[in-house]
Amino acid sequence: MTNVQTATNGARTDVKKVATLLRQGKVRIAVLGLGRIGLPTAGVFADAGAKVTGVDIVEEIVRDTNAGHCRLTDELGLPEIVKKVVSEGKLKATVEPSEAISKADFVLICVPTPVDQTKTPDYSAVLKASRTIGKSLRKGSIVVIESTIGPGVAEEIVKPILEVESGLEAGSGFGLASCPERSDPGNILVNMKSVPRIIGGLDEATTDYVATLYEAVLGVKAIRVSNPKTANAVKLTENLFRDVNIALANEFALLFEKIGIDSIEVINACASKYNFMPHYPGAGVGGPCLPSNSYYLISEGVRAGNIPYLIRMAREINDRMPDHVVELTSEALNEAGKTVRGSRIAVLGIAYKPNIKDVQLTPIRRVVERLQEMGATIELYDPMYKGEDILGLHGRSSLEKAVRKADCIVLGTAHSEFRNLDLSHLSALANKGAALVDARNIVSPKEAKQHGFAYRGVGRPP
Numbered sequence: 001m002t003n004v005q006t007a008t009n010g011a012r013t014d015v016k017k018v019a020t021l022l023r024q025g026k027v028r029i030a031v032l033g034l035g036r037i038g039l040p041t042a043g044v045f046a047d048a049g050a051k052v053t054g055v056d057i058v059e060e061i062v063r064d065t066n067a068g069h070c071r072l073t074d075e076l077g078l079p080e081i082v083k084k085v086v087s088e089g090k091l092k093a094t095v096e097p098s099e100a101i102s103k104a105d106f107v108l109i110c111v112p113t114p115v116d117q118t119k120t121p122d123y124s125a126v127l128k129a130s131r132t133i134g135k136s137l138r139k140g141s142i143v144v145i146e147s148t149i150g151p152g153v154a155e156e157i158v159k160p161i162l163e164v165e166s167g168l169e170a171g172s173g174f175g176l177a178s179c180p181e182r183s184d185p186g187n188i189l190v191n192m193k194s195v196p197r198i199i200g201g202l203d204e205a206t207t208d209y210v211a212t213l214y215e216a217v218l219g220v221k222a223i224r225v226s227n228p229k230t231a232n233a234v235k236l237t238e239n240l241f242r243d244v245n246i247a248l249a250n251e252f253a254l255l256f257e258k259i260g261i262d263s264i265e266v267i268n269a270c271a272s273k274y275n276f277m278p279h280y281p282g283a284g285v286g287g288p289c290l291p292s293n294s295y296y297l298i299s300e301g302v303r304a305g306n307i308p309y310l311i312r313m314a315r316e317i318n319d320r321m322p323d324h325v326v327e328l329t330s331e332a333l334n335e336a337g338k339t340v341r342g343s344r345i346a347v348l349g350i351a352y353k354p355n356i357k358d359v360q361l362t363p364i365r366r367v368v369e370r371l372q373e374m375g376a377t378i379e380l381y382d383p384m385y386k387g388e389d390i391l392g393l394h395g396r397s398s399l400e401k402a403v404r405k406a407d408c409i410v411l412g413t414a415h416s417e418f419r420n421l422d423l424s425h426l427s428a429l430a431n432k433g434a435a436l437v438d439a440r441n442i443v444s445p446k447e448a449k450q451h452g453f454a455y456r457g458v459g460r461p462p
Ligand code: SAJ
Pocket: 148, 181, 182, 183, 184, 185, 238, 239, 242, 246, 278, 279, 280, 281, 282, 283, 284, 285, 286, 287, 288, 289, 290, 352, 353, 354
């Protein structure tokens, strides 16, 4: 039995008692995976007083962490927390997991869950982590899955592996719960301390211990749900809700472009209604989450004989948007009396969303590749990749270097730096009568035309 399990107040675990145990350094946590979710999680738990060991298969990440160094410089406040808790000896990192797991009260799984080329969920990292944990799991410990997984994966895949590897039984020998991460990459620490967490354990006691621990560490409400698969369904539902609504916004955009209506004007006006949640059209949906998460539910649906058509269609619509940006680029260049072939195109922003140094499944990659196939020369400027090579391109060190003598400018990511673009400066740098394609609703169409650009925008009438 762990300290947390003794910190009760009648039937429920007592947050205050757990917080005291944390401050006394009497709670041991092992975090598997020190990526964009695992490292902040390890840092915040350590900062709350827990004795945390982070485990990662990448030696460099382990070395960096033990040196108090954090590469996720686009996560506000994270480098400072990592430096602090490492210097205080509250966070250590290792590539060798067994000792950390055998001593841990709670083992958190924060490994990636992408989909493969066939859009099949790839849970290999979760399975590997489960085997590793099972081999060293101590009786009474609790395993918490933060990685985003399909509903049922915890119960039907992770639980049996833990039981076989550990020789213990779930419930009596160890606890298992899902507490899916809900952090917005780029704002992870703020989110961790403000967004309630969803916890579903295999049994009520486990749900209670985990919920109380997260409440004590993060100071947010923990919403307790029936079981792990319900918790995982909550996470997928909120992400697919977003993906489907973005697809709807993209569908409106494609239609309104054709009938001369500004879809951004429409969405902003709709947003004045209490129950309208605005989502915006653009170059498509990128990142490690939304483009993949749908397939966890689609594959469960196929298995259960119920195909989620809307979710699947939404993926298709969002995945077609990069090609639409290419069409708009070709149109705008034609209006400027040029063709894609032989044109010099400045792409501003390649990250999958604003103010983040991450190109995972970025829709701009396909835009760039298609334009290159069509014979264009691409000049890239992304403030997150100044002077760095990324996706086969060399990020220019300044916007000016990328835009100078360009035939066309494509706005790919709405980084803050592009929010107040000086269009007269851009038009002076670019070739006369250059095209400008706004794939992220960054500039005013009217202003772009006033500065002589052949303008196209996603969801904007030409
Ligand atoms: N996007 C649009 N239109 C919009 C909003 C976003 O085209 O109106 C695009 C973005 O440009 C980006 C993609 O969608 O390419 C994803 O953007 P995002 O803001 O959803 O960012 P993620 O994927 O980094 O984070 C999402 C968040 N999920 C929800 O808001 C429901 C975050 O809270 C999750 O924790 C994260 O997925 C995750 O880890 O699952």
